[in-house]
Amino acid sequence: MRIDAHQHFWKYHPQRHEWIDESMKSIRRDFLPKDLKPILDQTGIDGCVAVQAEESLQETNFLLDLAEENDWIQAVVGWVDIGSPDLNKTLDHYNHFSKLKGFREILQAKDPRYMLRDEFIQGLKLIHSKGLTYDILVFPQHLSAVLELVKKCEGHAFVIDHLAKPFIKDGEWREWKKTMKPLAERDYIYAKLSGLITEADWKKWKKEQILPYLEIALELFGPNRLMFGSDWPVCLVTGKYESVWRLIDDFTSTLSLQEKDQILGLTAMKFYKIPQA
Template structure:
């Protein structure tokens, strides 16, 4: 058994369709998650898994969502940090971030994310207005989460190189083509991003990039091994991607897969993946308690 201070889920979402539509949940493949997923739905699953702290992440690019997530975190003993959204291209992006930090729960804002995967331009991250926005994120002492497709990893590396004072966290390993089993060019691009010291990565989202009906841990391993080799355990963190993971697995199943994928690591290395990296990267300032990660 490996004891860590806390087991941290560094990536999950919540949404209430009665409050706001999630317009990305369309078509029969996503139908199982086209319903409400609230924090109270996550609590029993997190508790059963031994998860004591989480990072909640934005889902849609509207200004109303992040204040709601901050307010939710302020009343929760589970959510330790919020990765929100603001328009990076807006001239007043620095003021917008400052206003978020002043809201109820604003001290829980740890990062900003934009749905770069939905931008048609593969080098959207290299636009001058986006660079200005990234600089504002750095000045605010926040982290920038990268949700990109494999073809956008090159631009992500260039953006990270241009902002050495900003930590870039790659969500879902950059969404590799697990279902096809192909490694390149994804692996080379991930290694280039990981060669920059101001980058980290989430061991998350792999089960929904695999064949959702038949995936095995063996299918995921080439991709997790690449990320572990490139980033090292001290820059890799576990995330469930709940409730999206429900398209392929249960919450417990995702955690079990992550444990199996990291079984060959040493005690301290696994403590990093399941708690320490998220704590340091997002400045979660977790305290107290120990849990078992296998």
């Protein structure tokens, strides 16, 4: 089963989506299931994981409604205020939504120490106690704090989105690899091969620029803890969905069939507890 483990939907609103700046104006429009489904069909992908792009419970509800209407949206990674004193009550409300598999926050926009607050750590422990996952969206400069965080939540299910956005445009990988390595040594930490072409030169990126980062990720995490994600529609600012798919499909072509299947779907199914169709 082929799964796109990281994509977004939205009804574009200038205030709610202010992160879509002038350089990304090509994606200042609605992106809904009707836009994605033909692309998935064309590339032979069976389903996807819809990930929050806005920090509100309204966003979580929006994605859950879409998942209810479209059975190929296999899982939802929503938003919730992890540090809220009302977190347990909120989680109880969402308990009956079987497609809600985890949560995410835009940590890349916050000070690294934000994630080390006591209330944040306790909130993470609470969501994990309920069998839910957490997507970590950060830049490389956050990774030392991420390591502190996961040490305080040993054994809980985390996935690092977009390989922590390495500086592909600058060709820097040594320090990134050094800070990723201790995270990868923990078998409860996963990573997504997603969002990489937008970290390269938007106008002239080539797969040769991105391959070193894919190879390092494979070396550190292995195929059983890596998952493909398109980051659609964000990826459209610099390439087509098919370009992202081809990049990962070609990269995994030298692996065994089992290893390829892990990266292209089975890892995501295991991490997000997606039932086999």
